[in-house]
Amino acid sequence: MAKKRKIPVTEIIVSILAPVLLLVIWQISAQKGWVNKALLPAVTRIFDTAVGISETGKLSGHLLASLSRVVKGFLAGASLGIAIGTLMGFSKWVNHFLSSLVSLLRPIPMIAWIPIFILWMGIGELTKISVITLGTFWPVLLNTIQGIRSVDNKLLEVAKVLKKKRKTIVLKVVFPAALPSIFTGLRLGMGAAWSCVVAAEMIAARQGIGFMITYARETAKPAEVFVGVFVIGLIGFFIDVLLRRLESHLLKWNTAGVSK
Amino acid sequence: MNAEKELSLNIDHVSKRFLIDGRELNILDDINLEIRQGEFISIVGASGCGKSTLLKMIIGLENVTDGRIVIDGGEVTSSEEVKIGMAFQEARLYPWLTVAENIEFGIPDHVAVADRKALIKKQIGLVGLKGFEKAYPNQLSGGMQQRVSIARALVSDPDILLLDEPFGALDALTRINMQNEILDIWKKAKKTMLLVTHDIDEAIFLSDRIVVFSGRPGQIRQIIPVDSSRPRDRSSAEFVRIRKNIFKEFFAETDLDPEYYI
Structure with missing residues (x-):
């Protein structure tokens, strides 16, 4: 059904023109000595560094440490967000009980929680995972509530007319209807988790991409700082692509009509 | 025409009032209608005359204020069994x-x-x-x-199929196709059918009896039997006569001359 649209070659060229142009100007400025190499190393130098720390296993070690934290924190935050969001979405009273607390706590930036978590839990793994959990929790929570609330009453009426049990209505009508919104929450949550892990590692860690960047800066290795920053961007991008793929696979019905 | 068949649905002195802003609003007033097994009934009326509310009460999505609705000898309840379907x-x-x-x-x-x-x-x-x-x-x-x-x-x-303007949103050609098909289904499945519509031709084409509602509060103004055999010719003398008859119910002679609006 969903036919793959063939993207014209010119469109591809135009869309990658800006990043390529930036890299070229960057490279020339660095080679000609227009910019301080300690502040902006040449592109080739960054690339060599990336290859170097990949070969020694240094990069993958840090990356794996960060990814494992993200996975743990994301799973915890997403499950909590879906569970509490479901309760708040269904029950008026649970919603009244918790909504003011949510509005008070939600605007606090994740960075502000890090000192509190360190105070409570020290600088161990638990602190970092907790920051990620909280970062994931908010967008998943809000989108789950929103998804469950927005179920079309007309579709619920049909289920009532067909004398469906409450359990069937929840599983077969409300949840599927809420799923696109929950997925949006998960994607936003994954973005938050990825930025939280970097922030937490910059403040308190001995391993991970965030730590690698901070440490490279302290030991005056600017190329390594840039490698770290680019890797964060790339991984974030790939995770989002992966989640989008998963979404369009699971929610085929949401897009199936486009290529009618 | 189905007088010998058993009763399928009995709407017995049914009234419906809504409470809006503390004021009681009369939606339906003393509706009485006996529908027999396998009958095809249409309800026609202007929008807001409570005809959809009547269907919702039959299927249990709304409560009856006064009177009662009896299906197959039992009152409308929230039983497990699906006796009525609705589109x-x-x-x-x-x-x-x-x-x-x-x-x-x-x-x-x-x-x-x-x-x-x-x-x-x-x-x-x-x-x-x-x-x-x-x-x-x-x-x-x-x-x-x-x-x-x-x-x-x-x-x-289900024993009864309720149709709440199911073809109202379709284009004219598709609608006529669907009317033929529902007639076909009615013949094959032998259900009691209760159709709410504002399309007079649709009602005449399909029904054994047409119930004409007046507006606010909804009351039954007339029940018109259609005896001609199906499929019905929309331009036959009988068809035109019934159409005129129903038009008169909606537009007082002083408002419109139906001759010009058919």
Whole structure:
């Protein structure tokens, strides 16, 4: 059904023109000595560094440490967000009980929680995972509530007319209807988790991409700082692509009509 | 014409009032209607005359203020058994389910998995959707969606099918096609059918009796039997006579001369 649209070659060229142009100007400025190499190393130098720390296993070690934290924190935050969001979405009273607390706590930036978590839990793994959990929790929570609330009453009426049990209505009508919104929450949550892990590692860690960047800066290795920053961007991008793929696979019905 | 058949649905002195802003609003006033097994009844009336509310009360989505509605000798309750099916103006399909899965949703939970396939297949054949079993609703045209909706309402084999302006949102050609098909289904499935519509021709084309509602509060103004054999010719003298008759109910002679508006 969903036919793959063939993207014209010119469109591809135009869309990658800006990043390529930036890299070229960057490279020339660095080679000609227009910019301080300690502040902006040449592109080739960054690339060599990336290859170097990949070969020694240094990069993958840090990356794996960060990814494992993200996975743990994301799973915890997403499950909590879906569970509490479901309760708040269904029950008026649970919603009244918790909504003011949510509005008070939600605007606090994740960075502000890090000192509190360190105070409570020290600088161990638990602190970092907790920051990620909280970062994931908010967008998943809000989108789950929103998804469950927005179920079309007309579709619920049909289920009532067909004398469906409450359990069937929840599983077969409300949840599927809420799923696109929950997925949006998960994607936003994954973005938050990825930025939280970097922030937490910059403040308190001995391993991970965030730590690698901070440490490279302290030991005056600017190329390594840039490698770290680019890797964060790339991984974030790939995770989002992966989640989008998963979404369009699971929610085929949401897009199936486009290529009618 | 079906006088010898048993009673299917009895609407007995039914009134409905809504409380709006602390004020009681009369929606339906003293409705009496006896519908026999296998009869095709249409209710016509202006919008807001409470005809859809009556269907909602029959199926239990709204409470009756006064009077009672008796189905097969029992009052309307929230029993497990699906005795009545309903199709709405919008198809109201679940967009995450395929055509076959949407129809399956209409099958009561106690039916064995093994029997479900046959039931679905039968309905798909009945509404003419063979080959579309795996399509999603947003890949179908409006008329096809409405057919799935009718199949979902019929698959539990209810005694009565309520149709709440199911063709109202379709274009004229599709609507006439669907009217032919519903007639076909009515003949094959032998259900009692109660259709709410504002399309007078549709009512005459399909019904054994036409119930004409007046507006606010909704009251039965006239019940018109249509005796001619089906399929009915929309330009026959009988058809035109009944159409005129119904027009007169809606537009007082001083308002309009029906001759010019048919």
